[in-house]
Amino acid sequence: MEFDSTRPIYLQIIDVIKKQIIRGELKPGDKVLSQRDFAEKIRVNPNTVQRAYKEMESMSILETIRGQGTFICNRPEMLKEIKAEMANEILTTFISDMRSLGFETDEIRDIVNSSLKGE
Amino acid sequence: MIEFKNVTKTYGSIKALDGFTTKIEDGKIVGLLGPNGTGKSTSLKIAAGLSKPDFGSVEINGAEPSKETKAQVAFLPEIDHLYPWMTIRRCADFISAFYADWDWDKYKELVEFLGLNPSTVIGKISKGMRAKAKLLFTFSRNAPIVLLDEPLSGIDVLVREKIIQTIVRDYGKGGQTIVISTHEISEIEPLIEYVIFLEDGKIKLEGNVEDLRFKYKRSLVDIMKEVYGR
Structure with missing residues (x-):
């Protein structure tokens, strides 16, 4: 993943997920990578990924179900x-x-x- | 926490560190950046207990570097410190004898992840493989503090990526304090949370990476160019 050097990385991670949702690469209900695996894949500090995930949870884009993982929210709108x-x-x-x-x-x-x- | 208090260290007429003062908080990945000869390696060596300051002090969780603090610190030196005639496995046996926190399960998992063969002789492997082997020995311990001195220097891009992945992976599991000195700033930029720029043995600039990027509206590489005026 290439990052724009002038913006916080956690915001750029959020944008990437949003774009994947818009393009249909991620669909409502899909399971996403765990924070750890995602951080490893894109070679980013796990705390940055955690911040992005948290932010997306408060925006109701992601939801974490205990013991099962993190999923794209199933909201029609x-x-x-x-x-x-x-x-x-x-x-x-x-x-x-x-x-x-x-x-x-x-x-x-x-x-x-x-x-x-x-x- | 690693605390440097007014640390000064000279080699002959050269001041490697000159009143270096900073606090490295627990659980963070910290980048120690700057041109050659600015004191990066010296400060890591002092924190690892391999060198002593001429003036000032260093404290690892409140204690001066000693045998006890060495048990908490895993240090990856820049130089080739491994015996060339040993195989990777032999070397692991050797190093494991010194550290109570050596973890054979972690060792086995890392050997596989890094694509290393335990029966290869260290003196006969490529530079990239040797860098991976050094990383293997450092992260096969469960040390709460990890100091990596130039873990990426002179290594091709694919191996560098693998090394960064290994650091992220291990940090993701344990949340240790990791200090990395390097020139390869662009590659570790997304990895580090806090950065310390050194010049002539002193701090030139330090701060939270995302905050600095936000404030300067540019990458660490560009901030560094500005800071050092080159």
Whole structure:
């Protein structure tokens, strides 16, 4: 796993899991690797993985069942939530980057529209 | 906890450590980073009880380095310290005699994980294999404190990955205190929780890795370039 050097690693781990859920590589109810095995696989400090898992449990993305392991939560609305959240993050960065270049709201809208048409 | 208090050590006219003061907390993986000759190895040797400070002191859980603290510390030196004529198994027999915390089950599991053959003669194996063997002997003990001096230097990338995996694996099981000195910063960056940058025997910068990355908005490698101005 390659990490972006400017962001905390535990957040990047959360993003990786979210993307896997969006792409359908991880489905609701799937068992995920234990914290230890995951840390070993991606060669990251186990405490960092623990923090990511904890965070995802509080976001109701993961749930740990004692004696059985950690699973992707089985919530029907989860996929929609995660998608909306990630789209929001991308948009926020995009808009602030465009604004820092001096683009006005209408100009941003036009650029997005014309690039969508050109797809 | 390992505590360095104002440690100074000179070799001839060279000051290896110059008033080095820090606390290494229990249960953390700590990176000791910096260019050559900045005192990384010297500080590990002193903590391992293999060298004594000229001034200042080091305490391992409140006690000065001694026979008792050595029983709690597993040290992997940078130099080749193993007898070349011994086989890996013979060497394990030899080292196990010194340490009460030697764990043969762990040894067997690690031999397999690292892909080593116990009957090979140490003098006849490649550099990468020797690095793995040194790691095997260090982690076959159940020591609460592990000091690794340049465990990755001069080793190809696949072996480096395996070594890092071994460290993560063992730490995941026991949560020991692990101190790693290295140049290979980019590879151990995701592994270490706390970092100490040394320069001329003193601390140049230290802190929690995620906090530093957040504060500087860049990787440890880039922070290091900035810290050392090169």
